[in-house]
Amino acid sequence: MAVSAEERLLNLIIALMHSRVRMTKDEIRASVEGYDRDDPSWDEATSKRRKATFERMFERDKDKLRRLGVPVVTVRHQAYGDDIGYRIDPAQAKLPPLDFTAAERAVLALAADYWHGVTLGDDARQALVKAASASTHAPAEALPFAALSTRLTDATALVLEAIQLRQAVTFEYASASSGTATRQVQPWKILLSGGAEYLIGHDVDRDAPRTFRLSRVLGEVSLNGEPGAFTPPGDIDAALLPNAHPGTARLAIRPEAAHALRSRGTVVDTDGDWDIVQIDYRHLDQLRDEVLARGGAVRALEPQELADAVRAHARAALEVARG
Known part of the structure; x- marks a missing residue:
């Protein structure tokens, strides 16, 4: 498999930095992946042509590294005669x-x-x-699970691998309607909607397509069966996609805080040291996470459902943090 120019440069940096004294061109050609190595089966003309190609490539790479600020040092010493070597001094290669x-x-x-x-x-x-x-x-006091319910998890990483392998997965899933149950799913796609990751796939036990919110996956996800066991559909039914629930909220925001939220809304009033901002949203849980992430610089006023959700998540997070 061909090695890209970027990978070859990285291999050259690693080799020269780990050289105790120096590396000659012949040593670089023989040991650095990405350069065309000498082959005893070549005739003399081919060998000379390939060597000239390597030297031109190495000179370009050496010059490029120097332009990037990597200190490739030329090592000349009477003990080596006319044989020139190269190395990178780690002390000079440190970032500021x-x-x-x-x-x-x-x-x-x-x-x-x-x-x-x-x-x-x-x-x-x-x-x-x-x-x-x-x-x-x-x-600040850490509040696990309070600021973001959408952080990337081990479940997300493993499901992505299963999608690529086209291999079924099994996991424990907490559902508001049916409680906790074991699900065996042929994963088709992961979508990000309202700041949350959703898995769309075929529920094997129920023999029907389903949508799963990955933050509700409990414990570990395991791969089942053989890779390539199914083929995802070309089109996914729009009914399986996570639905948005748009609305308008009123937030109390401290001055000079939460600029991203301010930019999406309009200041409609003030309350003491707080600015009252009206903002449109598509997903209530996403706005709840944004309020919690500001660590007290934002309060949810309306709708009541949003204010209740913010308080409930904050209380639960404090209980977890305090043990």
Whole structure:
């Protein structure tokens, strides 16, 4: 399989950074994936032509790395005679210190929270802690499950794999109408609607298409049967798609806060230190999550269903946080 130019450059960086002394062109050609290696079966003319092609490619790669700021050092030493080598000094290749603004750290926090629970979750959280370590803001009390009911989960990652493999999955599912039950599903597609992930697939036990909200999947998802066991339909019935429930809400927002919400609404009144903003929404649960994510800088006033949902989720999150 052909190696892309980007992958070849990355392989070259890794090889030169891990070289204890230096690497010659012959060593680079023989060990770095992406370059055309010498073949003893070639005749002399072919061997010379291929070597010239490699040297032109390596020179272009070397120049490109230097333009990108990667310090590729030419190593000349009398002990090696005319044989020139190359290496990258790790001390010179370090990135400058990162300095994030408060807004940039907030974006990183949202990204790390969304990836919470999946393979990259721990790495994302550790990177966020390092990036925000210079922040002078006091740490906020963590409210698990309060700010976002739509973070990417292990269930999402495994169902995506099952969709690609066309393999059935089994999971425990909590439904408001039927309680908790085991579902065996042939997954067709994952859709994002109102900030929530939905799985659309064929429920094997019920022998009918169904829609499942992935945040209601309990425990682990397991793969069943053989890959390639089914073929998803070309068109999905519109009745299976998550329905939007549009409406208009009134929110109380602190000054200089929640700019994304403000930009979608209109300030219609004030209440002391609060601005009263009227905003249209398509999914109530998405607006509830946005209110909760502001950590007290936004209050839900109307409709009552939204205000009740915000309070219920906040209370439940505090109970979880306090054990």
